[in-house]
Amino acid sequence: MLAANLTRTPAEAEEKLRAGVQDFISLGRPLLADPEWAGKAKRGEEATISRCISCLWCFESMLKGGFTGTSGLCAVNPCTCREYIVPEALPGEKDGKTVVIIGAGPAGLSAAEVLARRGFRTVVFEKEKTVGGQLVLGKAPPNKERLAWCYEDLAYRAKKNGAEIRCNTTATIPLIKSLNPYAVILASGAAPVIPKSIEGASGDNVYIVDEILNGSIKLNGKHIAVIGSGMTGLETAELLCEQGNEVTVVEMAQTIAPGIYHQHTDDIIPKLKCYGTRFFSGCCLTKIEKDSITLKQKEDTIKTIPVDFVVLSLGVKSRNEMEQELKKTFERVYTIGDAKEIGRIAGAVHSGYKAASEIQ
Numbered sequence: 001m002l003a004a005n006l007t008r009t010p011a012e013a014e015e016k017l018r019a020g021v022q023d024f025i026s027l028g029r030p031l032l033a034d035p036e037w038a039g040k041a042k043r044g045e046e047a048t049i050s051r052c053i054s055c056l057w058c059f060e061s062m063l064k065g066g067f068t069g070t071s072g073l074c075a076v077n078p079c080t081c082r083e084y085i086v087p088e089a090l091p092g093e094k095d096g097k098t099v100v101i102i103g104a105g106p107a108g109l110s111a112a113e114v115l116a117r118r119g120f121r122t123v124v125f126e127k128e129k130t131v132g133g134q135l136v137l138g139k140a141p142p143n144k145e146r147l148a149w150c151y152e153d154l155a156y157r158a159k160k161n162g163a164e165i166r167c168n169t170t171a172t173i174p175l176i177k178s179l180n181p182y183a184v185i186l187a188s189g190a191a192p193v194i195p196k197s198i199e200g201a202s203g204d205n206v207y208i209v210d211e212i213l214n215g216s217i218k219l220n221g222k223h224i225a226v227i228g229s230g231m232t233g234l235e236t237a238e239l240l241c242e243q244g245n246e247v248t249v250v251e252m253a254q255t256i257a258p259g260i261y262h263q264h265t266d267d268i269i270p271k272l273k274c275y276g277t278r279f280f281s282g283c284c285l286t287k288i289e290k291d292s293i294t295l296k297q298k299e300d301t302i303k304t305i306p307v308d309f310v311v312l313s314l315g316v317k318s319r320n321e322m323e324q325e326l327k328k329t330f331e332r333v334y335t336i337g338d339a340k341e342i343g344r345i346a347g348a349v350h351s352g353y354k355a356a357s358e359i360q
């Protein structure tokens, strides 16, 4: 029997063969993420494989491409279907010029991997204690642990190529200057949007998704309203359900999960319904009190829902306060990833690759 069976790593493949689950391994998406998968497995270089994180961007981009005449893409491999930009084709750096990267999320790490491979002295400053940026939170909901592979693999290869990643280090202008960089890449990611206009939004019973996803706030047996039904809101709702809470999802748009690729919603909405999650779309949150929220619906109908806590998932905004100062101080400054434009994993990884390719 030949089966793909969601095999992502050589270790998983060996285990399935050993257990007699199947006779042969076939690979689909893992080869988009890393066409060298089989060769690396054979040579014992598993650690350098770029693992497929099951994000479905290849399907989504392929469908979009059907309308625009472009090909499907892979989130973790910027060269998929664009093999003309493979890093081997990029010019090497002989003088060991220094590039400083601010932020070790997927964008910064993607840039670091390519620059180090090209021969630049590559130094990454990360203010948090670990690499990963927003993906550290993104991997927290149920069944999302594979997202960690994106930054783990990028960090592994960046370091292997010679990049230096300094965690717990806030990048300041004097610190960056001390390295006399040829170029600086700002990959400082995004910060959550916290609307001040909603009455009660700064109350003690209001949290942002980050606090739930990073585990600093743990709730159990409560009725919680998650405000915002993007993927982060829905996945946080699922985590809260799994932790034993009763969840209500509120969305301002007319439909739940507006603009989300259908395969994602087809997966998560039924699970949330199984938990008994209630959904209110076309509703604007107007007030948060200590035991309820007030929603304004179409035609100004007012609805009050009793809740214990509110979790805001209202999107993120670029975190790029350093950009102007960097541009005043250094000759070559590139802003990438969410720091430039809020996007998905693919956007971050690809923009890091692009910036690292363009530095001459």
Ligand code: SF4
Pocket: 029, 030, 032, 033, 051, 052, 053, 054, 055, 056, 057, 058, 059, 073, 074, 075, 076, 077
């Ligand atoms: S886009 Fe995502 S799901 Fe598709 S091959 Fe790449 S990592 Fe895997």
